[in-house]
Amino acid sequence: MQDMHLSRTSSAADARPGGASRRDFLKVSAAAGGGLLLSFELPSIANAATGAHATLNAYVRIAPDNTVTITAKNPEIGQGVMTMLPMLIAEELDVDWKQVRIEQALADHRVYGRQVAGGSMATPLEWDPMRQAGAVARAMLVNAAARRWKVKAEDCVTAHGEVTHTASGRKLTYGALAAAAAKLPVPDLGSVKLKDPKDYTIIGHSVPGYESPKLVKGEPLFGIDMVVPGMLYGVFTKCPVFGGSVVRANLDVIRKLPGVRHAFVVEGGSDLAGLMPGVAIVADSWWQAAKAQRQLEVKWDEGATREQSSEGFARQAAALGAKAPAHSLRHDGDAAAALKGAAHVVEASYHYPFLAHAPLEPMNCTAHARGGKVEIWAPTQNPEPGRALVARTLGIDERNVTIHFRRSGGGFGRRLMNDYMVEAAWLSEIARAPVKLVWNRTDDIQHDFYRPAGWHFLKGGLDASGKLIAWQQHFVSFGRNGQIAPSAGMESTIFPAGRVANLSMGYSLIPFGVPTGPLRAPGSNALAFVFQSFLDELAHAAGKDPLAFQIDLLGKDEVLPGRGPGFNTARARGVLEKVREVSGWGGRRLPSRAGAGVAFYYSHLGYFAEVVEVAVAADGQVKVNKVWAVGDIGSQVINPTAADNMVHGAILDGLAEALNQKITIENGHVVESNFDTFSPLLLKQAPPIEVHFIKSNHSPTGLGEPPLPPAIPALCNAIFAATGKRIRTLPIDPAMLKA
Amino acid sequence: MRYTLHVNGRRHNVDVDSDTPLLWVLRDTINLKGTKFGCGIGLCGACTVHLDGAPARACLTAISDVGNKAVTTIEGIGATPIGARLQKAWLDIDVVQCGYCQPGQIMSAAALLANGKTPSDGEIDAVMNGNICRCGTYNRIRIAIKQAAQSDFGTAPNKRKGA
Structure with missing residues (x-):
């Protein structure tokens, strides 16, 4: 067995965003059965800035029969990453997609670096490393062929998984060359040429989801489908009031119920994201465990947050909003003075509620703890914090926690938290058997990490010409002692910041005890509603077309400070101009109580402008007739069919948040309990959606999140156009829209 | 028992x-x-x-x-002609995102198409409204059902969205 390990310095990798100089590592070996096994390690961008070198790995395995097996490093939650990342490798490797087999990696950051489904980051982080992995392997195969034929490598070309010597027409498959290639020196990364995008045969071409043929037949791919021999089934009941603990429970009754093997109190801790107090029931079948759960009687100590409620938060927010912000975010010019001198002042307060994630596959995890080790099969978006949590809670070394990715039936940010993983591990530890923990829907909706509610108190000032000259914003959010709760913050760079001469932004915090966390397009999913709705109000107050008003306000083309490389006003203008064109903005006569609204947003490195057309019935019911979306996510849309699907999904997600969804806290617990009270968008509500992309001269970025935020304000702005009623509170209340 | x-x-x-x-x-x-x-x-x-x-x-x-x-x-369901056509249409239209709801979607669609008639948009909406897709693949579900309902489906050239 040949095994080579080389370290190289690369300049090619420095083209990536964040590109400090760094070393790249490449490891190549002969695979079992005589093929080529290439493992490719690159430092992650996240760590590059600090100089720490994590590694990213992609594996390419080529068998003698010319089958190419590519390892998908990131967890699949429906975002298509299991197909997309291997497409990048396959493109530069120059193979046909039909040759490619994909295997899901094990969760192991020491081998693979960042393995997170979150932040729409897979594309920007992996665009270069994955293509380079393919290109290096291709170069080695070409070199192997050139040696065999005693010709120059430059005189050989590749296509369809074969090397051809152009002059003589001789051909060899990669499979025939792989064993020899594995013994060759690894080319310098900087010297390996990447394809001209015009030659792409996979990138930019629609590739169906790799696992879809199995999924439409119901094959068992998800976390909840996991089976381990000897497995028991668990349910876990926590206090409905967050952080409450168990005083006593009728365990003697529960233990006598059919199928129940174990019933025990879990003392747990106080970390809302960790193992919380509760009562575990482990049974021979999930149904028996779930039935026993219904007979469970627990006396809870509800703890410190039993009094908290959505109404109480709203009262506190109103009181805080009447005062100056406790904390300052940004001050440009003198907003107070400019408002005094403004020809027209618009004042408004906006509010959005807590939201749950509610992926369709309930939280679940299968764990087998034995002999100081735990093996875990989890639908998770973020395995490493789960590994650390399990190790810490069970008092074992992280190296003794093995995590297998299972396909997730949706994530939306919920499975970035690993509370259900540690619960499964604990139940297995106590039950001394493999345990599959499955939550029911009420567990899921009442024990989430919620999108935080928020309140915004705004004043905008226009001069006599309708120019926006002042912006004052007091954001009331959640947190303690100036520490903002998870996902409850606001950046100071959100447009129109930087384009209003006199601007002040500040925030105040309500202390609370509700677990919060990232929901798809965290921050942006709420803030886009506030900023883009209020700008629409200001445009109307100025007597200007809302789309033209925003383009005017964007001003000259430049990059303003903002997330990632900054906020590029030209790209924002680009998507707005394009959506004006494709939607026929302003050019259509609409019937009474119908209207169109527009919004744009920069989030997760992507730019989206959307136009929504609605009709509002006399009873106030909102029907979305159509949505036009224009995105700029850089120079390539890697997998167009998946991209189109993802944009649809994100927009429908936004519409659901605007039309259907609210989590209410009463007496310290969540009122909603299932899809009747917390509903995803239903098919009848789904409008036709037209998706367009602008291919701009920027490295490709992600798509899971950016299309969502503008959908909400575009809808609300359309409702204003249709009815003259301004939506300032979500979800939309049809009662206020009656004719 | x-x-x-x-x-x-x-x-x-x-x-x-x-x-x-x-x-x-x-x-x-x-x-x-x-x-x-x-x-x-x-x-x-x-x-x-x-x-x-x-x-x-x-x-x-x-x-x-x-x-x-x-x-x-x-x-x-794939052993029935309608089930097989639906599964093929689902792949052809590339309906799936996470895929968790899709077995239920296909089963509801198979019942809808069982009478052999091509459903109207209203019929599709009425029957399929009870199947939640949290990922929002509804528009492709509608297209796939219509495609599967076509009598010549399977012989016509494949259409894929977003290409």
């Missing part, structure tokens, strides 16, 4: 409590995992199966109520 079930043309003898939902018998006793648990109270349609050809929510169907009815699940 002992029950004899006829699932996808095969006999299964099971011994479960009489109130056990068909969903959990399929998933955990017979080990057919394609029928999914989403809400447990008939709101999401992820557990849709056919009983003698009629759609039913397996989470609300107690095993004691199944009787001699033939149970068809996503694992068996």
Whole structure:
């Protein structure tokens, strides 16, 4: 067995965003059965800035029969990453997609670096490393062929998984060359040429989801489908009031119920994201465990947050909003003075509620703890914090926690938290058997990490010409002692910041005890509603077309400070101009109580402008007739069919948040309990959606999140156009829209 | 209690409590995992199966109520011409995102197409509205159903969105 390990310095990798100089590592070996096994390690961008070198790995395995097996490093939650990342490798490797087999990696950051489904980051982080992995392997195969034929490598070309010597027409498959290639020196990364995008045969071409043929037949791919021999089934009941603990429970009754093997109190801790107090029931079948759960009687100590409620938060927010912000975010010019001198002042307060994630596959995890080790099969978006949590809670070394990715039936940010993983591990530890923990829907909706509610108190000032000259914003959010709760913050760079001469932004915090966390397009999913709705109000107050008003306000083309490389006003203008064109903005006569609204947003490195057309019935019911979306996510849309699907999904997600969804806290617990009270968008509500992309001269970025935020304000702005009623509170209340 | 079930043309003898939902018998006793648990109270349609050809929510169907009815699940629907056409259309249109709801979607669609007629948009919306897709693949679901309903489907050139 040949095994080579080389370290190289690369300049090619420095083209990536964040590109400090760094070393790249490449490891190549002969695979079992005589093929080529290439493992490719690159430092992650996240760590590059600090100089720490994590590694990213992609594996390419080529068998003698010319089958190419590519390892998908990131967890699949429906975002298509299991197909997309291997497409990048396959493109530069120059193979046909039909040759490619994909295997899901094990969760192991020491081998693979960042393995997170979150932040729409897979594309920007992996665009270069994955293509380079393919290109290096291709170069080695070409070199192997050139040696065999005693010709120059430059005189050989590749296509369809074969090397051809152009002059003589001789051909060899990669499979025939792989064993020899594995013994060759690894080319310098900087010297390996990447394809001209015009030659792409996979990138930019629609590739169906790799696992879809199995999924439409119901094959068992998800976390909840996991089976381990000897497995028991668990349910876990926590206090409905967050952080409450168990005083006593009728365990003697529960233990006598059919199928129940174990019933025990879990003392747990106080970390809302960790193992919380509760009562575990482990049974021979999930149904028996779930039935026993219904007979469970627990006396809870509800703890410190039993009094908290959505109404109480709203009262506190109103009181805080009447005062100056406790904390300052940004001050440009003198907003107070400019408002005094403004020809027209618009004042408004906006509010959005807590939201749950509610992926369709309930939280679940299968764990087998034995002999100081735990093996875990989890639908998770973020395995490493789960590994650390399990190790810490069970008092074992992280190296003794093995995590297998299972396909997730949706994530939306919920499975970035690993509370259900540690619960499964604990139940297995106590039950001394493999345990599959499955939550029911009420567990899921009442024990989430919620999108935080928020309140915004705004004043905008226009001069006599309708120019926006002042912006004052007091954001009331959640947190303690100036520490903002998870996902409850606001950046100071959100447009129109930087384009209003006199601007002040500040925030105040309500202390609370509700677990919060990232929901798809965290921050942006709420803030886009506030900023883009209020700008629409200001445009109307100025007597200007809302789309033209925003383009005017964007001003000259430049990059303003903002997330990632900054906020590029030209790209924002680009998507707005394009959506004006494709939607026929302003050019259509609409019937009474119908209207169109527009919004744009920069989030997760992507730019989206959307136009929504609605009709509002006399009873106030909102029907979305159509949505036009224009995105700029850089120079390539890697997998167009998946991209189109993802944009649809994100927009429908936004519409659901605007039309259907609210989590209410009463007496310290969540009122909603299932899809009747917390509903995803239903098919009848789904409008036709037209998706367009602008291919701009920027490295490709992600798509899971950016299309969502503008959908909400575009809808609300359309409702204003249709009815003259301004939506300032979500979800939309049809009662206020009656004719 | 002992029950004899006829699932996808095969006999299964099971011994479960009489109130056990068909969903959990399929998933955990017979080990057919394609029928999914989403809400447990008939709101999401992820557990849709056919009983003698009629759609039913397996989470609300107690095993004691199944009787001699033939149970068809996503694992068996491909053996029917409509099921096979739907599965092909689902792949052709590349409907799937996470895929968790799709077995239930296909089972509801198969019941909708069972009468051999091409459904109107209104009929598709009315029947399929009970199947939640949290990823939002609804527009592709509509297209795939229409494609599967075409009598010449399978011979016509494939269409794929977003190309």
